[in-house]
Amino acid sequence: MTTTPPVNGQVIGLAHYASRAALESVLARTGTTFHQSVALRAVHDNGGTVERDRLVGRLTGALKIEEAVARETVDEMTALKLLVEPTPEQVALTDDSRELFESIRDAGNEIAARLYAGIPAEDLATAGRVLTLVTERANAVLAGS
Numbered sequence: 001m002t003t004t005p006p007v008n009g010q011v012i013g014l015a016h017y018a019s020r021a022a023l024e025s026v027l028a029r030t031g032t033t034f035h036q037s038v039a040l041r042a043v044h045d046n047g048g049t050v051e052r053d054r055l056v057g058r059l060t061g062a063l064k065i066e067e068a069v070a071r072e073t074v075d076e077m078t079a080l081k082l083l084v085e086p087t088p089e090q091v092a093l094t095d096d097s098r099e100l101f102e103s104i105r106d107a108g109n110e111i112a113a114r115l116y117a118g119i120p121a122e123d124l125a126t127a128g129r130v131l132t133l134v135t136e137r138a139n140a141v142l143a144g145s
Contacts, residue, residue: 007130019115026107030100035073036082038062040093040101043083049092052085064142 005011020034027037042058043050050058052074059070074091077083082100083091093101116124 022111043093044101052091
């Protein structure tokens with residue numbers, strides 16, 4: 001009989017990588033990278049247009065990647081016409097990239113529904129609070145290093 005381990009970095013990491021692998025299968029079918037999907041969400045969440053530097057900041061902060069990698073992702077997306085530049089300082093979704101984002105989001109929501117099915121709401125709320133606190137503390141450690 002196995003016992004449930006207490007939450008720790010390994011348990012969190014295993015859950016992250018398993019759920020990300022499920023999402024990656026969706027992304028592979030669309031020809032979209034994970035970094036691109038995060039950028040699409042960030043632009044979408046900002047109303048469809050965002051300052052390039054703000055998008056780069058969101059990618060570096062959320063994904064913990066170097067600024068050069070984030071800029072490369074944005075440049076790649078403009079070259080692929082996933083983003084257009086209404087001004088030199090801004091990037092925006094196209095009709096096609098908005099549809100792409102919505103299809104990725106819908107597929108991701110379906111995966112999440114399957115992953116979280118049957119877990120009591122109070123357990124999900126507790127896990128959310130714990131993981132938010134761990135994220136805040138990890139970000140504070142990174143900021144101090």
